[in-house]
Amino acid sequence: MAKFIDTHVHFNDPAFDGDRSEAIGRSLAAGVYKMILADIDSRERPGMLATAAGYPGVLYTMLGLYPGSVGEDWEKEIGLMLDYDGPRPVAIGEIGLDYHYGAETAELQKLALREQLHIASRMGLPVNIHLREATDDFFKVLDSCRGLGLRGNLHAYSGSYETFLRLQKYGDWSIGVGGVVTFRNAGLAEVVKKVPLDRIVLETDSPYLTPVPHRGQRNESTYIPLVAAKIADIRGIDIEEVAETTTANALKLFELN
Numbered sequence: 001m002a003k004f005i006d007t008h009v010h011f012n013d014p015a016f017d018g019d020r021s022e023a024i025g026r027s028l029a030a031g032v033y034k035m036i037l038a039d040i041d042s043r044e045r046p047g048m049l050a051t052a053a054g055y056p057g058v059l060y061t062m063l064g065l066y067p068g069s070v071g072e073d074w075e076k077e078i079g080l081m082l083d084y085d086g087p088r089p090v091a092i093g094e095i096g097l098d099y100h101y102g103a104e105t106a107e108l109q110k111l112a113l114r115e116q117l118h119i120a121s122r123m124g125l126p127v128n129i130h131l132r133e134a135t136d137d138f139f140k141v142l143d144s145c146r147g148l149g150l151r152g153n154l155h156a157y158s159g160s161y162e163t164f165l166r167l168q169k170y171g172d173w174s175i176g177v178g179g180v181v182t183f184r185n186a187g188l189a190e191v192v193k194k195v196p197l198d199r200i201v202l203e204t205d206s207p208y209l210t211p212v213p214h215r216g217q218r219n220e221s222t223y224i225p226l227v228a229a230k231i232a233d234i235r236g237i238d239i240e241e242v243a244e245t246t247t248a249n250a251l252k253l254f255e256l257n
Contacts, residue, residue: 002243004228005250006035006221008094008128008155008176008203011059012047015207015218024055027221031243034256035221036060038094038128038155041069042080049086060256062128063089064116067098067109074112081119090254092120093128094155097141100132109134110141117145120152126253127152128176135163142170153253156180156205160187161194174253176203179211179219182230193234197242201250202227 006027016023027035037048039062052059063084065077095116097109120127131138131154142150150171157164157175167173177200181188192200202224210219211226225239228246232239250256 001031002225002228002240003247004030004032004202004224004243005247005256006032006204006206006224007153007201007250007254008038008178009035009206009221010040010208011035011037011206011221012044012051013207016220020051021054023220023222024058027224028058030222030225032221032224034058034060034250036062036090036128036254038062038066039064039089040066040094042077052087057257060090060254061087062091062093064091064093064095064128065112066094067096067105067113067130068102070102070105070109070112072108074108078112078115078119081116089125090256091126091128091152092116092123093152094130095127096130096132097134097138098130098132099134099137103133106134106137110137113138113141114144117141117148117150121145121148121150129154130156132158135159139166146170151253153201155203156209157191158188159191161191164191164195164199172253174199174201174249176201177231178203178205178227179209179215179223181227181234182211183215184212189230189234192231197235197237197245198249200231200246201253202246 155176206219
């Protein structure tokens with residue numbers, strides 16, 4: 001059986017309260033043998049850590065302040081990140097900029113993102129970036145952080161191929177591809193056709209962005225093979241090649257064991 005890694009999932013979300021262990025079990029049965037839980041803020045962090053603790057070597061965690069959680073107390077939230085003394089995270093994330101829902105906090109988001117990029121550099125960790133309707137400002141923040149040796153991935157990638165090429169000027173960066181690639185008329189398909197396979201990692205963003213044919217239902221890591229199959233179809237290669245390469249990419253980027 002092909003082996004996959006889900007590089008961005010929210011199994012601690014209340015959507016899984018009724019069948020969390022069953023959903024994780026289904027994912028394992030589908031060949032998704034490692035899954036990374038994205039951090040949101042100090043309020044959700046305890047639930048994320050508790051969920052991961054039950055599945056050592058299977059569930060891994062990030063540490064970060066989600067742009068939608070950035071407010072006037074962002075410095076306090078960063079302080080709580082700095083005080084964190086739990087299991088070592090595999091990435092700083094999900095962090096970034098989101099002006100679709102949070103344009104009013106744009107300046108605070110940029111400050112919080114810049115600080116977290118510095119934290120990632122000091123800890124020697126990759127970053128997992130949430131980016132929505134803020135591409136130019138994201139690159140301005142990256143410009144201000146040149147020299148930090150940053151690496152990471154843009155999760156739920158929705159940008160152009162040209163944006164991907166621009167990103168490569170800033171170091172070792174990949175894109176996270178999930179259910180959106182299966183959507184009808186998704187522009188992401190054309191991007192995925194051009195981006196080198198060794199720059200792609202798989203993800204679900206469960207319980208969100210469920211792939212076809214389950215769109216409209218709750219997402220879970222079980223559906224990662226559907227994403228891989230779509231990528232294989234787009235590129236005209238075998239799903240085994242997609243599984244092998246994207247799994248190797250995730251193991252390397254997040255230094256998973």
